Every structure is written in C-alpha cells, then in structure tokens.
Amino acid sequence: MQDAAKVKKDDLAYNLHSWSAQGALNPLVVTKAEGIYFWDADGKKYFDMSSQLVNMNIGHGHKKVIQAIKDQADKMAFMGPAYAFEAKSEAARKIIEVAPDNMGKVFFTNAGAEANENAIKIARMFTGRHKIFSRYRSYHGATYGAANLTGEPRRFASEPGIAGFVKFFDPYVYRAPFPFKDDADATKYYIGQLREQILYEGPQHVAAIFLETVTGSNGIIIPPEGYLKGVRDLCDEFGIVMVCDEVMAGWGRTGEWFAVNHWDVKPDIITFAKGSTCGYLPLGGTIVSKEIAAYFDDNVMYCGLTYNGHPMGCATACATIDVYRDEKLIENSKNLGKVLGSLLEDLKAKHPCVGDVRYIGLFSAVELVKDKETKEPIVPYGKDPEKIMKKILGMLQNEGFATYSHENILIVAPPLCITEAELREALAILDRVLDSADNMI
Template sequence: MSVLECNNVTAEEIKNFDKKYNLHSWSAQGSLNPQVIEKAEGIYFWDSEGKRYFDMSSQLVNLNVGHGNKKIIGAIKDQADKMPFMGPAYAVDVRSILAQKVIEKAPDNMGKVFFTLGGADSNENAIKIAKMFTGRNKIFSRYRSYHGASYGAANLTGEPRRYTCEPGIPGFVKFFDPYIYRAGIEFKSEEAASKYYVDKLREQIIYEGEESVAAIFLETVTGSNGVIIPPKGYLKGIREICDEFGILMVCDEVMTGFGRTGEWFACNNWDVKPDLITFAKGITCGYVPLGGVLVDKKISEYFDNNTLMCGLTYNAHPLSCAAGIATLEVYEEEKLVENSKDLGKILGKLLEDIKEKHPSVGDVRYIGLFSAVELVKDKVTREALVPYGKDPEKIMPRIIGMLKEKGFSTYSHENNIMIAPPLTITEAELREAIGIFDKVMCFVDEYIKK
C-alpha cells in the first residue's frame, strides 16, 4: 500500500490492520482496542471521531515541546533534503553542533557526549563505559526504577518489567529508594531520611566489595514508578559515597532531562554533578529517535588513549541531530524551562488542593511539570488502592479510562497516576485539565467507601 493509498484508509481499517499486524508493548494483544488518532497539535490530540484530548503525560513523558512544532519539522525536512544519513565515523555539521550545544547545557564537569537512539540504548552504553573506565564489574541500581527493556537496561531496572530478562547478567545489585511515604519509618526530617538510606547503601556496597563496584545508577527523580523526589541531602550523599570508593555516579535523566523539572537537567536542582548522565526523550521530544550519554571530562580523556568499545549504526543520526538542534532552540525561544518551573508551582498547589479534598488521594509529588498522584484506600494507614502487582478489579485501568472519556489522557503505574503535560501548556489549560482530574477523583472516593 502506497503513502497515497494510506490517506484513503478508513479509521476502522486502520484499527483492524493495527490489531492484525502490530505487536503492542506491555499488553496482552487479544484484549486491545487501540484508538485511531488522526491529528495532534500543541498539548492536544484528536481521535478519528473528532474527540479532543489533553495530552497530560506528554505521550511517554517525552513530548516536552508539544505536538506539531513547525521549527523541528522544518529542520528534519531540510536535513533530509541535504543528507539523510552518513555513517558515524564521519564529522557532520549537525552532529558537531548538537554535541556542542548539549555539553553547554549540561553540568560543567561534562566533556563529551555519545549519541544513541533512545533511553535504553543510552543506559546500555553507560553500563559499558562505566565498566571500561573503572575496570570493575558490579553495577548498583534501585528497585523502584525503570531504565529500559533491552537486556542490559532491563537488568538495571528494578521493577517487575525486568523479570523476563532473568536469570540476569551477573554483577547487577539492587538497593531501595528513599520512598519516604511508604518507608514505615517516621523520620524527623528529610535530611534524617537521606542519612538512613545513604548509610544503608554504603553498608551494602562494603558487603559487596567496594573495589568491585563500577557505578551506581539512579533516576535523578524516579519516573514512572511514582515520581519519587530525592529528599534533601540524598543525592549529595550518593555523590560522597562514589567519591569515597571510586565509583561512578550515573544519573538517568531520560525523563527528567531538558526542562521537565524546571532545570535543563534535574541534578541541577540539588547542585550535584554526576560522572555520567543518560538522556533521550526531551532532546528531540519524539519527533525522531535520539538519546545519549554525557561523560565527565576525566572519562572522555581516558578514551583518548583507550578504545571506546561502543557503537551503533545510527549513532548521531543526522536527521535526529538536526531535530535536536531545533528542539534546543525551541526550549530557549519559548522559555520552556522557565515555564516548567513557574507552572510547576501552580501545578503543585492544584495537586495539594486535590490531596486535601479527596480521601482517595494519599500523596502528591511534583517538581516542575513532573508529578504523580498516589491513590489509597485509607489515608491513615496509607493502604494502597492497588496492592503491589495486583489489580483484580482492574480499577486503575477504569480510572484511566474515565479520565480519557473526559478528555484527559495519561497513564498509571501501580497505584500512581502520572501528570506530566508538555512544557508548552498555559496556566488556563493546566487549570482546565486538572479540573477534569478533580472530578474523576470523586469516583475514586466513592469506590474506596465500598
């Protein structure tokens, strides 16, 4: 079927072809009923029946600049006309310029960048770089984490999506996040919580043999597993452990990078400088695939005389790099990082109001335009609305479905609902969307009374 013929396919045919020929991720295929989407613009998209949806998760927390940005689309078209592909061994203008621009936005200890195609690729290569640089074999990462679904990235991942890659690669060690809301410990302060978790991690590293640990990987702010924001002093405590034992600190900023938390990189919120930063989503906002690994100057200098055993056919793809340059310019021209910080404060206030109003809302966590709402059966006991890994009544899909029926599109994980709109959203749009969310929480309040 040609491109022109595709324009004449009905919505029903599109859905039937999709179900017949496509495999969808993280889904039992037989129960799928995919919506047919026909257009998207700004913070909205429309289905084949003309219904409009607020994109309140920025698709997969990647569409920071919103749908249909003409500058980025134009840059892709121009690069396709000029040179759609050139192998990674060659110097190409867009590769060089984007690398320079990314380094300029990163913490000032960063020296070079290795471009990939996405977040999983970035974490795969960061694992290899850490092992090559240190000569060590163990990698620490957290249980409540998601770093990708390819084999190495899945071994980094702590949550159940790693199970299909087990038995895993030797040397991957898990530790617990500072998930204070569910810790079962009443800490006197955030600093006290940080000390507790950092001390436990230090002890675990010693028992694993500190001389064998290459890197500690962590999402700077835990993403889909609940937007868990590190308490005061936590990241600096991790940094101190790494410095003490010669371990590399790797911050996964695939979701949080490029303005999502109100800073170019989330680690800037705590004035911490990792040794490596992995990124993807926000660098091109999904218009074309791109990711990367930022490396500290000492690491980039190491590979001046030691072979970097990393390679991808589409490393620093010219179309992606052209889109990346345009995307960074959009962030600056439209002041989207600043908008994320400013509207993040308004979002936080709206979510706190929802928490106070609804018995079903146990906790709300937010930084910039990155937030999660945690649903409970009881605010006092903090019993989760959905037990870990179990939802026999399919209540979370029902809640997400109700939100979608009212034009609010997002996703959930366990008993958390993500709210992470495009950074282009206005205050009026934000208030309207949260108004929809507020109404659906009334249904959840009634549900927990049963």
C-alpha cells in the same frame, strides 16, 4: 480521510503492542496532534497530560522542528558514525553547553535504553569493575542490559539476568519503614543503608551507581535534600561512577535543563533521550565527564551503533534545544510547576483516595490509596485484579484527559508549553474523576 475501522483492524492484526496482552487491546485511533492536544478519529480532543511517554515536552506539531527535519533530509539523510558533519557536531556542542560544567563529550544513541546500555559498558571499562547498583523502583529501559538495570517488575521477563547487577532501596519517604523527622534524617538513613550495602558487595567490585535523578514512571519519587550529594560522596569515597538517568527528568521537565541542577550535584555520566527531540525523531545519548572522556583518548571505547549520531536525530535535537530557549519553556515549567503543585495539594486535601502528591516542575504523580492512615495502595503492588486503575484511566480518557498509570500512581506531566488556563482546565477533569475513584475505596 482515514478509515478508522481499517486502521484499528490492521493495527490489531499486524502490530504487537508493548506491555500488553494482545487480545484485550482496544487502541484509540489518533488522527491529529497539535500543541498539548491530540484528536481521535471521531474528532474528540484530548489533553496530552503525560506528554505521551513524558517525552513530548515542546508539544505536538512544532513547525520549527519539523522544518529542521525537512532541511536535514534534503541536505543529508544519513551518514555513518565515523564521519564528522554539522548536525552531529552542533548537537553535541549544544548539549554540552547546557549540561553540568564537568561534562565533556556525548555518545549518541537511538533512545534511552541504549544510552543506559552504553553507560553500563563505559562505567565498567573506565573502572575495571563489574558490579552495577540500581534501585528497586526504577525503569531504565527494556533492552537486556537496561532491563537488568531496571528494578520494577518489567525486568522479570529478562531474568535470570546478567551477573553483577545489585538492587538497593529508593528514598521513598512516603512509604518509609518509619517516620523521619525531616529530610536530613531521611537522607542519613538511606545513605547509611546504601553505604552498608556497598561494603557488603565489596566496593572494589562496584563500577557504578545508577539512579533516576527523579524517579519517573515509578512514581515521581523526589530525593530528600542532601540525598544526591550523599550518593556523590559515596562514589567519591569508593571510586564508583555516579550515573544519573535523566531520560525522563531531563530537558526542562523539572524546571531545569537537567534535574541534577536542583541539588547542585555533578554526576560522572548522564543518560538522556526523550526530551532531546521530543519524539519528533529518535535520539538518546550518554554524556560523560571530562575525566571519562580523557580516559578514552588512549583506551578503546568498545561501543558502537550504526545509527550513532544519526543526522536526522541530531538536527532535530539542535532545533528542539533552540525551542526550549526561544520559547522559555524551562522557565514555564518552573513557574507553572508551582501552580500544578498547588492544584495537586488541593486534590490531596479533598479526596479520600489521594494518599500523596509529588511534583517538581511539570513532573508529578498522584498516588491513590484505600486508606490515608494506613497508606494501603488502591491496588496491590504488581497486581490489579479488579482492573481499578484501568477503570480510572478509562474515565479520564472519556473526559478528554489522556495519561497513564504505574501501579497505584497516576502520572501528570503535560507538555512544557501548556498555559495556566489549560492546566487548570485539565486538572478540573482529574478532580471530577477522583470523585468517582473515592467511591471505589
């Protein structure tokens, strides 16, 4: 049996935790995980309602994936990226089969940040241009290039940054500067603003426009109808590479293999990670269009990683894709997403502290406010002086509902294998905790 006190003591003594002041940490000691649940050292069970970092799509402890990892370790634990071998070839083929039909090849990485790093380089090499557009409410990774691509405050530690990164505003309709009649009206405004900014920056200098197809940790911001097509049209007009970051939104999370499928848009590059292996082993990648792939037939692609196409990660991806298909998890995400949406709308109607709820598949957010009319956030942007969100997360954890927040937003994104009964049980916990949050405003 694990000595939980020693585990925590050693963790605090020897590990640096991300995005945290180390002296204030009190990490939960986890001893077991299975399906949509995990357990702490005291035997308490938690609903994993954020799929860890919205990556545990198939749930914890899936035997088929674990067996694939064991089999690959027995066969060949590592081989360098210059060689062809079964796991890498099969993983790339399977990914291209489920990607939009204009996609041609995959450059494997170890995670999402590296996928975006290499997408930046590929777009610049392909176009011969240097400027990269990305949105303010975005997170693309914490490595130096990906951090400069990121728009929200986690980029600040990497600034002053790299020349050529330009930020633009999101189609965040809930917090728009004025009300829109409908989606078409919102799309016209945001695409018009983006087009004007491209002209000011000089379209001949713009290599790529990066966007999370559905903004993830920054609030599950779902684009209004026509927005992605509008971005695609701008990219076509000015010869700009359209890059969709699907690190979080991909792999069934929204009820489709990739979120772009909801809007029938075909980007030039898709970056992925999380749900490709669901964290069982690290893997990410940059999927490029057939046109970009053909460009590198005669031009050197200056990208390389020692662990590019790692056999263990690729074997895990192959098994994970099979699980999505065999267990109809993408269909489950689509179907239960409707139930989740209905439950969230009920919470919005009931609780004064819930200003907005946004959802697509099993990818959702609850935005907390002090006042529904003014939409004043329950905590200021980039600050939480009274630790209100931390208190709410603590109450949820005490009730067995594990998730995380960003700014004034709670993420609700359970594993895609969740049942309707489990979903309703978990949302009942959220309902009870929001009763307490109502008293904080």
